[in-house]
Amino acid sequence: MIDNRSKYFVFVPFCLLAQAYQAQGIVKYEWKSSIKPFVELLIDNDINIVQMPCAESSFHNHLIRDPMGLKKYDIPEFNIHCETLAEDVFHQIKELIKSNYKIVAILGIEQSPSCCVNYIYTNHGNINRMGIFMEKLYFKIKEYDIPIIGINRRYINKSLKQLEKEIKKVRI
Ligand code: SF4
DSSP: OOOOOOOEEEEEOHHHHOGGGSOTTOOOSSOSSSOHHHHHHHHHTTOEEEEOOOHHHHHHTSSOOOOOOHHHHOSHHHHHHHHHHHHHHHHHHHHHHHTTOEEEEEEEETBOTTTOSSEEEETTEEEESOOHHHHHHHHHHGGGOOOEEEEOTTSOHHHHHHHHHHHHHHHO
């Protein structure tokens, strides 16, 4: 049986493909729907794109919301919500690995209290830590050594290059 599928996967934040899920006033750059350069890179390389759930919009149960800092999100209810979502994503990742597929990378969005990788927005400026959802996912997947790349939407070149490098590694 001929089966021509790609065995490569990148997990992306929900809003990478649908920026309308971002809080109000956050979508300031030239791409109005997806964060296009990442999507184009993944499509051009025949990478399967898996959209991770949007922790914030699913917690509030509606899309239209004001941006909130870490302090407002770092509450037991939101932590429990992120733990459940991270467990679901972890389950998906384990299934893919078991099926001999390759997870090339996981992408996050810098400054998001939920999905950042390196720095997070607080009312007193940025602090270095992962977002609440991303941190929970990170602790679950640690043993698999999957690169996690944070996207700074204002200066995307660095993270775009990081992703290109990870794609090249699996394609050699
Ligand atoms: S919670 Fe994550 S997926 Fe949802 S809008 Fe924020 S960065 Fe995007």
